[in-house]
Structure formats: C-alpha cells, structure tokens
Amino acid sequence: MALNEEMQTEETERHSRGWKFTLHLIWNNPLMVVGLAAVCVLFVMAVFAPLISTHDPFKINPPQRLKPPSATYLLGTDVAGRDIFSRIVYGSRITLQVGITVIILALLIGYVFGIVAGFFGGGVDELFMRITDVFMSFPYLVLAMGLTVALGPSIQNAMLAMAVVWWPTYARLIRSEVLKLRGRPFIYASKGLGATNLFIILRHILPNSWVPVIVQASLDFGRVIMYAASLSFIGLGAQPPTPDWGAMISDGRGFLEQAWWYPTFPGLAIMVTILGFNLVGDGLRDIFDPRLRRR
C-alpha cells in the first residue's frame, strides 16, 4: 500500500515536471509562440466577432462600393459596399468551423477503420489497406472537387467531401500505432486478466495512441483550411453572401485593377491563419519528439 502511494506521488510529480517542461519547450520555440499567437487571434476574432467588427458584414451599401481602406472602412469595401474588415472577422468563424469539423469527422472515421484493421488484422486489415490505397491514389483536391459537385455545392457538402478524402491518412496512422501497441506485454497481461477487446481498445489503445494523431491533426489543420478556401474559390464551398475568405477572393478577382484590397486582404487572412497552424503543428511535433525530450 505504502509502495503504491509512493509510486503514485512519484507519478504525479513526473507529470507536473513534464507539463512544466512542455511549457518551457514552447516558450523556447519563438516560431511556435508566433504561431500560437496567430491561432489565438483567430479564436478571439471568431468568438468576439460582433464586438470586433466595425460594420454589419451583410449590410449592402451600394454608394460605398469598392472604397479603398480608410479610417471608416479599415480594409476597404467590396462590390456591394460591405466592409471587408468585418467580413474577414466573421469569416474566421467559418474557417474554424470548417477546420474543426473536417478534422473531427476524418478522425472519427479514421479511428474506427484504423483500430478495426490494426487490432483484428488478417483479411480485414488487407482489405482495409487496399481501400486506403485507392483513396490515396486520387489527388486530394481533385477527389474533393468531384465529390462536392456530385453532392451539390455547399459548405456542408464541401466539409463532408474533405472528410471523405482525408480519413485514410488518419486510419493508416492509427493502424500503425495500434500495431505497435498490440504486441506490447501490458496488452497481453490485460488479455490474460480477462479483459474484453472493447476494454483493451478503450482503456489501453486509445490513451496510448493519441500523441502522433494530435500532432498530425494539428499539421493538417492548415491544409484543410487551404483546401476549403480552394473549394470556395472555385464556387464549391460557402455560397454568397456568407463571408467566407476563399469566396471573397473569388468575388474580388474581377476587381483586381480597381480595388486591389478586395481579394488581397482575405488572402492575407488565409495565409496568416495557415501559417499560424503550421507553426503550432511544427512546434508540437518537436515537443512530442522523444529525441528532443530526452535532451
């Protein structure tokens, strides 16, 4: 009993040191701090959009169309006289919503397939690998395009299509994690004690396999946003008058000569967002890298 308690305190101590160490690692990675700042700004924009925006993002005001950036219209106005800054602020909600939904959907499908294939192996696994092979032999954007057209262009269908394109990456990653864990002694021990497969999966496989998955997901976040913007740009994502960044660039491209600010600023917002998530993803990968940890 005493020994058990001692082990427990030691465990918590190691954990708290671990967290402090993690914070220390984050702080010493300036690029990750920059990335985290960009991501925080995005979340703040999304949550406090009504407070931050200076105008109604949907309010059409024809006399004020295509006005250059000024004190009233921080980033200028678009073809309908709507304030571009406010539309960008509200657009952050859509960007985050798309990124989170697609990643979660893809993770859910990926987990189910990855665990089933990795845990049970054999013919199921073989079949599963061939299925992911087929999905991965499509260029991502092209398959997402085809799917969205067939389902009908809308932001929901674009998200669904992207999740369908994305899940094989996660399924494979999770499968390989499960394969690594499956042969470990503690799994055998658990089986020997009479644990059911479901218990082993929930209690042992899931908690021990999430780190590489989180790293991959954070690295993918930027790419999902990029693909979503691309789909919106070719008219397959958010439909007007939704303040979607990709759709705003698409609307603004015709006015490049008269109103350079129109497509430029939404694109800048996309770039900063993706850069932020990429930096965070890179940073997380370094932090969870055991070679770096042991240093």
Place this chain on the structure above:
Amino acid sequence: MKLWAYILRRLILIVPTLIGVTVITFTISRLIPGDPIAVSLGPYASQEQIQFMRAKWGLDKPLTIQYALYLRNLSRGDLGVSIHSKRSVLDDLKDFFPATFELTTVSMFISIVLGIPIGIIAAVKKNRWPDFVTRLYALAGVSMPVFWLGLLLLLVFYLKLGWLPGVGRLDPHLSPPTSITGLYLVDSLITANWRVFWDALKHILLPAFSLSCVIMATISRMTRASMLEVMTENYIKAARAKGLSERVVIYRHALKNSLIPVVTIIGVMYGVCLAGAVLTESIFSWPGLGRYAVKAITFLDLDAIMGFTLVATLIYVFLNLIVDVAYLVIDPRIKY
C-alpha cells in the same frame, strides 16, 4: 532485365488500384440527388434523349450491371458528353491536356532547378542568414493559397508594372505554332519560330511561378534536411579526411546521396502541381485541363468533372510508378 520485371509487376499491380478508382468515380457519379441522366443532360434534354441515355448506362438494371456498363464505356474511351461544350469529354480533355502538361512541366522544372540549389545553400550555411531566409520563404510558401499568389503576381507584374502578359498562352495577334506536340514552347523551337517562342515563354512565366512557389519551398526544405543528414555520414568525413575540396564533397558525395528522398517528394509534388493547376489556370485564363474543370464546375457538368477526375488520377498513379522506378536508377542499393 530485373528492372523490366519490376516495372511489369508494378503495372500489373496497378490494375486493382484502377478498379478501385473506377468504383469510387462510379459511386460519385451515382451520388447526385435526383435523376443523374436528367442532370447530366441539362434542363433542355428531350424525353427521347433521356430514354436513350438510360438504356446506354443501364439505369433500369441492378448496380453491378450498371458498373459493368460503366467500365465498358470507359474502356471504349467514352467518358460521356460535356453539357457545356456539347463534345465528347475525352476529345475535350485531349485538346486541353498539352497546355496543362506544358504549364506543370515548366513549373516543376523551375521548382527543381531553383529548389535544390536553395536547399543546398541552406544546408551548407546552416543556422546562418541564408538558412533563415529560406526557412521563412518555405514557411510562407506553403501557407499561401496558390490562387491568391497568382492574383498578387497578376496585380504586380501585369497590371501595375506591365512587365509580363497576364492571360492566355499567347498574344492574340500571334498565331500558334504548327502543332507537333501541342506544347507551344517545343513546337515553336522545332519550327524555329522565335517570336512565338519568346511570347509563349513570357506568357508561361507568371502562372508557372505561382504554381511552383509551394513546390519549390517543399523541395528546398527536403533537400536541406536530407543534405544535413547525409553530411554526418562517415564517408563524408572520409572524403574530407583525404583532402577533397568542400565543393567536391558537397556536390559529388553528399548531393547524390541526399537526392533519394527529394525524388519521392518530386513525384508527390507533380500531383500537387496538377491540383494547383485547377486553380492557377482559371486565374491566368490558361486553356488547360484545370480551367476546363473549373468551367465544368460552374455548369455542374458532371461527366466533364468525372472525366477530369479520372484522367488526373491516372496521371497521378503513373507518376508514382515512375518515381518508384527512378529510385532504382538513382540508388543501385535498393532492390525490389
């Protein structure tokens, strides 16, 4: 001889992948809500046309038969008819392919020719300013939407500075070179038509650069990482120890061995390039497959889009095969 056996085996292994790909494209083309035939023929189709198409695709028969018919039509090169151009999708794709091939090849060329040296410089000057500059460029490069970069280049170099033409493959006053390969740059070179060559080159620069930005960034980072890894190997120490100049060590010993992972990424990048072409071409009015696909999307021209999807995927699958074969050529140690 072994190489041929390997290529043959890989070609045979492609068959199940292709079957899987057609199953997916078949499923997608059956996904559309409502009557697929009515949708694919557009709103002005007559009742007879609908009946004819129904019989052709066997829509009254079970799904497995429908799939078999789909495969039969595909094997005859029948990808359906585009609602927009009213022509067979295969003919359309054939017409638009050379422009895309030219654009993607030139941008891959730019990315490789600039990306690898940039990577080498970053590796050699590790943690000094050239390394930081390329890192910054690589980070920005992969975060920029390709269509946005295209618009910015268009704004600066075409609209503001007027240095380069912004739309199309050729000045409308010039007539295209005699079609031999369909690639303007090659055809004008063969026929020694310098004016057309020069004009075509100027037209391809902006779209090719906007496409190559991401790819160049990826290739240069990959080259850097791979070079740094190779530079720690013992044979590099040995080469230095026997008094070879740093130039020879880097270019003759390190570079050759660090190219293997770079080749993989180049194969993958060609696929990225193809997808990027969809976005870039529509910005620069480049008359290729990508612009065709985007136009098809605006008209919800399903046959055309599925045709494009299938062709793009085929190119992608074969590219991966070429990459795998390239490994064997670059690194004789790899055995399959």
